[in-house]
Amino acid sequence: xxxRDGDRASSLTAKTRKPRSSRTGRATMADVAERVGISxxxxxxxxxxxxxxxxxxxxxxLDTAQSMGYVPNQAASALASARSMTVAVLIPSMTxxxxxxxxxxxxxxxxxRGYQVLIGVSHYSPLEEERLxxxxxxxxxxxxxxxxxxxxxxTQTYLSALRSPTVHMMELLDDPDSLSVGCSQEEGGxxxxxxxxxxxxxxxxxxxxxxxxxxxARFDGYRNALTEAGLYDEKRVxxxxxxxxxxxxxxxxxxxxxxxxxxxxxxxCNDDLAQGALFQCQRRGIRVPDQLAIGGFNDLPASxxxxxxxxxxxxxxxxxxxxxxxxxxDLMEGREPAQRRLDLxxxxxxxxxx
Amino acid sequence: xxxRDGDRASSLTAKTRKPRSSRTGRATMADVAERVGISxxxxxxxxxxxxxxxxxxxxxxLDTAQSMGYVPNQAASALASARSMTVAVLIPSMTxxxxxxxxxxxxxxxxxRGYQVLIGVSHYSPLEEERLxxxxxxxxxxxxxxxxxxxxxxTQTYLSALRSPTVHMMELLDDPDSLSVGCSQEEGGxxxxxxxxxxxxxxxxxxxxxxxxxxxARFDGYRNALTEAGLYDEKRVxxxxxxxxxxxxxxxxxxxxxxxxxxxxxxxCNDDLAQGALFQCQRRGIRVPDQLAIGGFNDLPASxxxxxxxxxxxxxxxxxxxxxxxxxxDLMEGREPAQRRLDLxxxxxxxxxx
DNA sequence: CGCGTCAAGGTTAGCGCTAACAGTATCGCC
DNA sequence: GGCGATACTGTTAGCGCTAACCTTGACGCG
Numbered sequence: 001x002x003x004r005d006g007d008r009a010s011s012l013t014a015k016t017r018k019p020r021s022s023r024t025g026r027a028t029m030a031d032v033a034e035r036v037g038i039s040x041x042x043x044x045x046x047x048x049x050x051x052x053x054x055x056x057x058x059x060x061x062l063d064t065a066q067s068m069g070y071v072p073n074q075a076a077s078a079l080a081s082a083r084s085m086t087v088a089v090l091i092p093s094m095t096x097x098x099x100x101x102x103x104x105x106x107x108x109x110x111x112x113r114g115y116q117v118l119i120g121v122s123h124y125s126p127l128e129e130e131r132l133x134x135x136x137x138x139x140x141x142x143x144x145x146x147x148x149x150x151x152x153x154x155t156q157t158y159l160s161a162l163r164s165p166t167v168h169m170m171e172l173l174d175d176p177d178s179l180s181v182g183c184s185q186e187e188g189g190x191x192x193x194x195x196x197x198x199x200x201x202x203x204x205x206x207x208x209x210x211x212x213x214x215x216x217a218r219f220d221g222y223r224n225a226l227t228e229a230g231l232y233d234e235k236r237v238x239x240x241x242x243x244x245x246x247x248x249x250x251x252x253x254x255x256x257x258x259x260x261x262x263x264x265x266x267x268x269c270n271d272d273l274a275q276g277a278l279f280q281c282q283r284r285g286i287r288v289p290d291q292l293a294i295g296g297f298n299d300l301p302a303s304x305x306x307x308x309x310x311x312x313x314x315x316x317x318x319x320x321x322x323x324x325x326x327x328x329x330d331l332m333e334g335r336e337p338a339q340r341r342l343d344l345x346x347x348x349x350x351x352x353x354x
Numbered sequence: 355x356x357x358r359d360g361d362r363a364s365s366l367t368a369k370t371r372k373p374r375s376s377r378t379g380r381a382t383m384a385d386v387a388e389r390v391g392i393s394x395x396x397x398x399x400x401x402x403x404x405x406x407x408x409x410x411x412x413x414x415x416l417d418t419a420q421s422m423g424y425v426p427n428q429a430a431s432a433l434a435s436a437r438s439m440t441v442a443v444l445i446p447s448m449t450x451x452x453x454x455x456x457x458x459x460x461x462x463x464x465x466x467r468g469y470q471v472l473i474g475v476s477h478y479s480p481l482e483e484e485r486l487x488x489x490x491x492x493x494x495x496x497x498x499x500x501x502x503x504x505x506x507x508x509t510q511t512y513l514s515a516l517r518s519p520t521v522h523m524m525e526l527l528d529d530p531d532s533l534s535v536g537c538s539q540e541e542g543g544x545x546x547x548x549x550x551x552x553x554x555x556x557x558x559x560x561x562x563x564x565x566x567x568x569x570x571a572r573f574d575g576y577r578n579a580l581t582e583a584g585l586y587d588e589k590r591v592x593x594x595x596x597x598x599x600x601x602x603x604x605x606x607x608x609x610x611x612x613x614x615x616x617x618x619x620x621x622x623c624n625d626d627l628a629q630g631a632l633f634q635c636q637r638r639g640i641r642v643p644d645q646l647a648i649g650g651f652n653d654l655p656a657s658x659x660x661x662x663x664x665x666x667x668x669x670x671x672x673x674x675x676x677x678x679x680x681x682x683x684d685l686m687e688g689r690e691p692a693q694r695r696l697d698l699x700x701x702x703x704x705x706x707x708x
Numbered sequence: 709c710g711c712g713t714c715a716a717g718g719t720t721a722g723c724g725c726t727a728a729c730a731g732t733a734t735c736g737c738c
Numbered sequence: 739g740g741c742g743a744t745a746c747t748g749t750t751a752g753c754g755c756t757a758a759c760c761t762t763g764a765c766g767c768g
Contacts, residue, residue, distance in 0.1 A: 023436050024494065026516060028754060039718055044756060054716065069515045074492040075438065076754035078429035079723050082377050094457065100448050107475070116489070119473055121461070135470070138428040140378065161423045162380060246659050279659040301600050302656060305633040382724060393748050398726060408746065430724035433753050712766090719760070724753105731748070737741090 027070040036064050047072060078140065086116045087328065088136035089145040092124045092212065096244075098298055098317050099147070102169060105321025106145060113329060115142070122147075124212050124243075130155045137162060143328040145169055150213045165331035169324045170214060172341055179331070181324040181342040185214045188313045189221020191348045192267050192295045195311070197229055199354055201265035201293055205236040207252050208269045209244045215269045218297060222267055236263055244269075249276025253284070265293035265354065271300040271312055278306045278353065293354040299347075308352030316344040381424040390418050401426060432494065440470045441682065442490035443499040446478040446566065450598075452652055452671050453501070456523060459675025460499060467683060469496070476501075478566050478597075484509045491516060497682040499523055504567050519685035523678045524568060526695055533685070535678040535696040539568045542667045543575020545702045546621050546649045549665070551583055553708055555619035555647055559590040561606050562623045563598045569623045572651060576621055590617055598623075603630025607638070619647035619708065625654040625666055632660045632707060647708040653701075662706030670698040 033040040038057070045052045046061040053061070064070075078084040087110055091099040103119065110117055118139060120132035130152045136144075137158060143165040151159075159166055168180040196204050206222045208215050219237075226232035238255075242248055249268060253276075256263065268274040274296030281288050288294055288308055296303060299314035323342055330337040387394040392411070399406045400415040407415070418424075432438040441464055445453040457473065464471055472493060474486035484506045490498075491512065497519040505513075513520055522534040550558050560576045562569050573591075580586035592609075596602055603622060607630075610617065622628040628650030635642050642648055642662055650657060653668035677696055684691040 023753075026494075030754080040754085041719085041756075042717060045717085048756085052716075057716090069512070071488070071491045071512075071516070073433070073494060073754055075429040075432035075494060076723090077492075077756075079427070079433055079725085080754075080756040082723075082756095084429065094448075094454050095451070097449070100454065103448065116472070116493075118470070134425065137425045138431075139470075140380075140427060140429060158423070158425075162425070246655050250659060275656065276659060279656075279661065282661050302629065302633075305600050305604060305630060307633065307636050307661070377723075384724080394724085395726070395749085396747060399747090402726085406746075411746090427724055430753090431726075433755085434724075434726040436726095436753075709768105711768100714765085715763095717760105717762085720758090722757095723755085726753090727751095729749085729751105731746105733744100733746085735742105735744080737743105738739105 026073075027065075027068045029070070029072070032061065032065045032068060032070050035068065036061055082140075084140045084142055085114055086118060086139055086141045087143045087145065087325075087332075088118045088120065088133075088139065088141040090120045090122055090129055090132055090136075091147050092122050094119075094121050097300055098315065101317045102147075102321035105318040105323075106325045107321075109322050109325035109329065115329075124210060126150050126152045126155070130158075133158055137164075143167075143332045145324055145328060148213050149173060165328055167324045167328045167331070169320050171217070172343055174341075176340065179327055179337060179340050181320050181327060181344065183315060183320070183344050183346050185217035186221040186224070188297060188315070188346050189218035189267075190225045191221070191346065192297070192311075192313055193222045193225035195348065195350065196265045196267065196293060196295060196354060197225070197231075199265075199289075199293065201354075202231060203233075203236065203262050203264045204231070205238070205256070205261065205263035205266040206269070207238045207240075207249075207266060207273060209240045209242055209248060209273060210269075211239060211241050218269050236261070244272045246272055246276035246279065249273035249278075250280035250283075251276075253277050253280040253286070257284070263292065265289075265295070267295045269297055271296040271298045271303050271310065274310055274312070274353075275300070275302060275306055278308070278310060282307060289352065289354050295354055299349055304351070306353075311351045311354040312349050314347040314349055316346070319344050380427075381419075381422045383424070383426070386415065386419045386422060386424050389422065390415055436494075438494045438496055439468055440472060440493055440495045441497045441499065441679075441686075442472045442474065442487075442493065442495040444474045444476055444483055444486055444490075445501050446476050448473075448475050451654055452669065455671045456501075456675035459672040459677075460679045461675075463676050463679035463683070469683075478564060480504050480506045480509070484512075487512055491518075497521075497686045499678055499682060502567055503527060519682055521678045521682045521685070523674050525571070526697055528695075530694065533681055533691060533694050535674050535681060535698065537669060537674070537698050537700050539571035540575040540578070542651060542669070542700050543572035543577075543621075544579045545575070545700065546651070546665075546667055547576045547579035549702065549704065550619045550621065550647060550649060550708060551579070551585075553619075553643075553647065555708075556585060557587075557590065557616050557618045558585070559592070559610070559615065559617035559620040560623070561592045561594075561603075561620060561627060563594045563596055563602060563627060564623075565593060565595050572623050590615070598626045600626055600630035600633065603627035604634035604637075605630075607631050607634040607640070611638070617646065619643075619649070621649045623651055625650035625652045625657050625664065628664055628666070628707075629654070629656060629660055632662070632664060636661060643706065643708050649708055653703055658705070660707075665705045665708040666703050668701040668703055670700070673698050 029040045029043045033043045043061055046058045093099055118136055122129035133155050146168050147170050149171045170182045172182045173180040208219050223232055274294050277294050286292055296310050296312040299312045303310035303312050327337045383394045383397045387397045397415055400412045447453055472490055476483035487509050500522050501524055503525045524536045526536045527534040562573050577586055628648050631648050640646055650664050650666040653666045657664035657666050681691045
């Protein structure tokens with residue numbers, strides 16, 4: 001290929017012109033190479049495969065790059081190498097601490113390895129998740145971390161068609177083709193219910209909000225345990241599609257009072273609600289746990305400090321993020337993960353509220 | 355340039371070969387174009403500049419793309435167009451609800467406009483922030499949102515050299531070259547302190563943790579207000595570099611008791627601490643606000659539900675994110691923002707704890 | 709001394725897309 | 739009937755980088 005720069009630049013001072021830099025004004029690899037007096041590929045190697053460049057030259061390249069304010073262009077790199085060094089993570093919510101801590105685990109695992117993380121928030125909607133997947137696939141992520149099991153058919157088509165490495169977080173999958181890291185929400189529901197039964201409570205209510213799959217799995221655990229004990233009663237179950245909040249937990253206590261509910265214990269599907277309930281009980285003079293026992297789920301920080309402190313089930317959310325990311329790393333780097341289904345278990349935490 | 359495909363492919367069935375697809379196995383724009391029987395640029399326009407393509411053809415392109423599982427390659431697009439449609443956001447923490455809600459505001463403003471958001475968490479460290487900036491600049495973001503004013507010299511060099519549009523969030527800058535959206539933390543500290551003075555408290559303490567610039571600005575407000583009233587006393591000030599937590603707030607109450615502090619009110623630099631303090635007061639039987647008044651900052655959801663409810667200062671964090679993003683949009687799209695410094699104000703919320 | 713080996717660097721081509729310019733067809737209008 | 743305007747689609751080149759292959763020179767060794 002003959003260069004045509006000579007023709008086009010002929011009106012300018014062709015000989016003495018500066019390194020062109022790119023349209024954006026940023027220095028390019030070629031600019032750095034020219035300054036050092038080497039070829040571009042060596043600059044590339046100095047950054048990406050240091051062991052292939054003589055140490056002294058490498059240092060000179062890095063110094064020059066630094067002084068020119070050179071920043072590698074990830075788009076060009078991704079295009080040329082077909083590796084984006086990017087992982088897309090889809091979570092249902094960012095205001096829910098559970099997922100924030102999962103993200104922290106993911107970050108801690110991936111960032112040191114040079115991967116970037118794209119965060120998508122689906123607001124608990126599989127359709128929104130589908131939209132996000134489509135968007136994030138444009139970034140050609142090297143891997144994908146999904147929350148839960150509730151995905152649209154289109155989402156699944158995308159994922160299987162593009163065969164990006166994918167790991168599912170939170171719920172455990174039985175499908176041997178899928179990788180998952182999580183814990184059994186059903187078991188969590190069962191643990192709490194069994195505990196309440198052991199403490200002698202017999203009329204145990206359940207409050208489910210959001211109604212996402214994890215909530216419903218906890219409900220299953222509750223129902224199974226109570227059914228086995230012959231104590232399940234549909235009329236002690238409340239299901240609300242609303243998002244969870246302290247306010248809603250408090251409101252539920254009011255509603256139970258108004259409806260003259262006969263519960264002696266209530267299992268709230270998460271700690272936000274349970275905390276709200278505790279606050280409201282305190283306000284209305286309901287004695288917890290004597291008059292009414294209250295259980296939560298997730299073990300949020302404040303749950304150890306309320307009056308009374310809250311009995312709850314701790315979920316290994318940081319570990320889920322961390323291990324899911326580790327599993328994804330294995331996949332992305334061509335290793336077979338040690339296990340395709342990793343159950344990190346749950347910790348039951350008995351406190352004053354029961 | 356002459357193509358050499360003819361030579362190289364001659365050993366294959368050159369005539370009948372399939373759409374090549376890319377190395378990654380994904381369909382490309384050229385594949386879609388070939389299938390529809392048009393050129394690639396028209397496919398590009400069907401996605402990016404729909405008004406330039408005949409509606410009927412456009413629909414055919416979109417359908418074909420869909421059926422082939424085509425997903426545009428953002429790296430190639432960014433490289434060719436020099437626009438990444440990406441914004442880098444740097445926040446100090448993701449476990450602090452304040453920044454999570456700021457992010458929500460940013461998302462709500464940017465995602466509908468087609469921009470993607472890269473989130474970097476600096477853990478309150480300017481050095482870490484510098485590292486993150488360097489990483490995110492590789493993505494050639496079209497804009498940058500920064501938290502606060504505390505940046506390293508290198509960070510500032512990068513930003514001014516690369517002249518990416520940048521907006522600062524939280525603190526307000528006086529520098530006319532910088533754009534900022536926020537509120538006066540100093541004023542917040544002053545509001546709370548003045549309120550406590552008006553309620554008759556005279557021995558007002560202050561607990562500062564994290565010691566980031568916002569905390570210190572609140573402290574300034576506290577000190578200035580007390581100094582003006584002739585009541586400032588260094589011995590009622592606690593400074594701790596630790597991260598904020600409910601636990602730490604509770605521990606501070608214990609410490610004050612142990613040190614035999616004479617405070618009749620304590621202004622905690624944020625609600626987490628103040629909530630922890632309230633919990634611990636309840637536990638130890640300290641009557642709030644009679645024996646000890648407690649003030650917080652930020653107005654977290656739980657603060658309206660503690661016993662007693664917490665007096666605090668509400669910060670417009672969602673709005674800060676939203677407006678900062680809007681300002682950045684103006685900048686990125688070549689408009690002059692209506693104002694370069696936007697003060698969203700604060701709302702003082704008097705509750706039971708004072 | 710001829711051959712293989714290795715370390716260090718270079719050449720060439722092309723990733724998938726879009727900017728910029730270049731047609732081509734149709735229509736209106738004086 | 740000639741001109742310009744409008745609407746749509748195409749051609750060409752190149753964004754900045756890296757994979758794959760190639761060159762060069764130094765060295766070891768039977």
